[in-house]
Amino acid sequence: MKNMKDVWILRIGHRPERDQRVTTHVGLTGRALGAGGMYLASDDKGVKKSIEDVAGRWGGDFKVENNVSWKKVIRDWKEAGGKVVHLTMYGISVTDAMPEIQECEKVLVVVGAEKVPGDMYGLADYNVSVTTQPHSEISSLAIFMDHLFEGKTLDLDFEGAEIKVIPTECGKRFES
Amino acid sequence: MKNMKDVWILRIGHRPERDQRVTTHVGLTGRALGAGGMYLASDDKGVKKSIEDVAGRWGGDFKVENNVSWKKVIRDWKEAGGKVVHLTMYGISVTDAMPEIQECEKVLVVVGAEKVPGDMYGLADYNVSVTTQPHSEISSLAIFMDHLFEGKTLDLDFEGAEIKVIPTECGKRFES
Numbered sequence: 001m002k003n004m005k006d007v008w009i010l011r012i013g014h015r016p017e018r019d020q021r022v023t024t025h026v027g028l029t030g031r032a033l034g035a036g037g038m039y040l041a042s043d044d045k046g047v048k049k050s051i052e053d054v055a056g057r058w059g060g061d062f063k064v065e066n067n068v069s070w071k072k073v074i075r076d077w078k079e080a081g082g083k084v085v086h087l088t089m090y091g092i093s094v095t096d097a098m099p100e101i102q103e104c105e106k107v108l109v110v111v112g113a114e115k116v117p118g119d120m121y122g123l124a125d126y127n128v129s130v131t132t133q134p135h136s137e138i139s140s141l142a143i144f145m146d147h148l149f150e151g152k153t154l155d156l157d158f159e160g161a162e163i164k165v166i167p168t169e170c171g172k173r174f175e176s
Numbered sequence: 177m178k179n180m181k182d183v184w185i186l187r188i189g190h191r192p193e194r195d196q197r198v199t200t201h202v203g204l205t206g207r208a209l210g211a212g213g214m215y216l217a218s219d220d221k222g223v224k225k226s227i228e229d230v231a232g233r234w235g236g237d238f239k240v241e242n243n244v245s246w247k248k249v250i251r252d253w254k255e256a257g258g259k260v261v262h263l264t265m266y267g268i269s270v271t272d273a274m275p276e277i278q279e280c281e282k283v284l285v286v287v288g289a290e291k292v293p294g295d296m297y298g299l300a301d302y303n304v305s306v307t308t309q310p311h312s313e314i315s316s317l318a319i320f321m322d323h324l325f326e327g328k329t330l331d332l333d334f335e336g337a338e339i340k341v342i343p344t345e346c347g348k349r350f351e352s
Contacts, residue, residue, distance in 0.1 A: 025312035136201035139318030
């Protein structure tokens with residue numbers, strides 16, 4: 001899979017007892033739309049396993065790094081020359097922010113759960129909103145990624161896939 | 177809120193015991209991106225209430241119709257001249273399908289949970305995939321809506337809002 005940009009997700013605020021499904025959707029959305037992997041700032045091996053199981057069957061090399069320190073990930077990312085984009089409904093609009101973000105070759109997308117530590121806003125290079133309405137971190141991430149890659153990652157080919165969908169007008173077709 | 181198109185969501189396959197959060201995200205994503213309401217083909221007054229509570233505070237007139245018959249909703253929608261778009265990873269690509277769908281003024285977007293009844297594929301006017309990878313019905317809906325409205329619903333103004341975000345580079349600003 002050749003992308004122009006190195007994009008990773010950083011999931012913060014994940015609560016193992018109640019966010020597993022949403023965080024799994026966050027990871028899979030990142031993967032489907034061209035991210036290289038997800039840092040999970042919480043200890044949840046179940047989420048790591050379920051995302052990597054999907055990645056194993058559907059191809060590519062998406063990775064989940066479990067139980068990271070989110071501040072260290074951000075510091076390391078910046079030291080390596082990357083930019084940090086925090087998705088939040090309070091930020092500037094994705095449309096306004098995108099031209100500048102698109103100049104970055106290395107983008108860490110921070111996706112928070114319900115409560116985000118206050119210092120996240122200051123640590124981000126960009127606080128970006130996908131609409132100013134409450135909806136879902138999954139939809140924000142999806143639209144952000146789609147705009148970042150200008151739609152080019154909507155039909156990625158994942159190497160080494162055991163299973164592949166053949167688009168069809170009605171019903172289900174696979175290749176495996 | 178003036179949109180060019182009349183778009184509603186039809187949520188099928190919702191299981192009250194485990195899909196509440198994802199279905200709430202589906203409804204809120206639809207609302208934020210310009211849908212008029214959501215038909216819920218399951219009895220879950222909690223989901224209806226939590227979405228309508230948000231809509232009450234944040235403005236607009238998004239409605240949830242609880243416990244509908246999904247086949248009747250589809251039949252009525254078609255009789256009223258609308259088209260039915262079923263989001264599924266097995267369908268034709270959103271990019272390919274969109275030019276024809278954009279000609280419709282009335283679009284019902286069917287969002288399934290994990291298991292979708294086989295006859296849904298035949299009842300849809302369009303089976304549309306947002307990537308052919310497994311990710312999330314929330315991200316599929318978000319990208320579909322964004323493409324349908326060509327980004328114009330990313331900054332909708334919701335009438336009668338009690339609370340409003342003022343986009344800002346760092347931190348949180350409200351108007352209420």
